[in-house]
Amino acid sequence: MQKSEGVDETTDSCGRYIAHALIGVLEEATPGRSYLFASKKLEKANNLTITRFVQDSLTNFFLPDAITGEKFILFLSDAAPYMVKAGQNLKNFYSDMLHVTCLAHGINRVAECTREEFPLVNDMITFVKKVFLKAPIRIQLYKEKCPNISIPPQPVVTRWSTWLDAVMFYADNYETVKSVIDDLTDSSSSALMSSKKLFKNPQIKKDLIFLKTNYFFVSTTITKLEKSYASLTESVALINQFESDCKKICGVTGSLFRKKMESVIQNNTDFHILQNIAKMFAGANTINVPDIKTSIICKYKYAPITSVDVERSFSVFKHGQETKFPSGKL
Structure with missing residues (x-):
């Protein structure tokens, strides 16, 4: 029975390093499910502590049986350098293991470079967020003027x-939001005054049009990748389509976007193996067969390429801290 494992690390509200490990069974007939089987506070986050955490967790999980190389065939993590190094360390113990860094993480890193290239739009989003943050009267005025439109979203950098x-x-709602901002009159609010100034800048509208027409597919792709129980063929097809859509973006920012995506894929070396495996599953005949046992290759039919389940486990963990442990004590 072959296993896949997803591992990630976060910092909790007390500044402690918390590592989670999820494990799942890779089946040929049906998609598997992942389960949180280890959570531990680390003294520091580096490749050695992560390697030790994975090894100790697997040893305890499989006791009294020994862990053979064929039992652990897929390791998922983010692309942090120490995670990549931890994956290299683990390959010394599990010769059949592939290490894939989360493709949803990767696409989000690509999207972040877009934010950096459009500072005016970023400033507008930031200041409008502040205008309505903890401002019930302004929110009420907004709802009265725009009953069918939601409050402007408040993006969080750590959320994909x-x-x-x-x-x-x-x-989609530029003129409507602008009219609400124009109607607000609190001159003591620096966020409001900055928002008014930005909405008068014609470049904002040009940038929004460019972003909407060229980058609409990014969020859609991440949402689809977050879907559970997709087959490897389906997931790889999403990445292939994303790369194809990247090539259609014009201008300097499009070139930067494409280069960033190329870097994400090129540095994710074992993902190329899964891409070839997916092509075999789809019936392609013009590819090199990976030097992996046939019985193991078949187990990758529903192999995940994202670590979203680990991210969700952290969300539950942090929510538990906020609601059950207000003092920050576990």
Whole structure:
């Protein structure tokens, strides 16, 4: 029975390093499910502590049986350098293991370079967020004027694609939001005054149009990748389509976007193996067969290429801290 494992690390509200490990069974007939089987506070986050965490967790999980190389065939993580190094360390113990860095993480890193290239749009989103943050009277005025439109989204940098989601909202509702901002009159609010000034800048509208028409597919792709139980063929097809869509973006920013995506894929070396495996599953005959046992290759039919389940486990963990442990004590 072959296993896949997803591992990630976060910092909790007390500044402690917390590592989670999820494990799942790779079946040929049906998609598997992942389960959180280890959570541990680390003294520091580096490749050695992560390697030790994975090894100790697997040893305890499989006791009294020994862990053979064929039992652990897929390791998922983000692309942090110490995680990449931890994957290299683990390959010394598990010769059949592939290490794939999360493709949803990767696409989000690509999207982040877009935010950096459009500072005016970023400033507008930031200041409008502040205008309505903890401002019930302004929110009420907004709802009265725009009863059928939601409050402008408040993107969070650590949440995938939320900035581009906000861009799409403003592109669809630019004039409406502008009219609300223009009607607000609190001159003591620096966020409001900055928002008014930005909405008068014609470049904002041009940037929003460019972003909406060229980058609409990013959030959609991340959402589809977050879907559970997809086959490897389906997931790889999404990445291939994303790369194809990247090539259609014009201008200097499009070139930067494409280069960033190329870097994400090129540095994810074992993903290329899964791409070839997916092609075999789809019936392609013009590819090199990976030097992996046939019985193991078949187990990758429903192999995940994202670590979204680990991210969700952290969300539950942090939510538990906020609601059950207000003092920050576990």
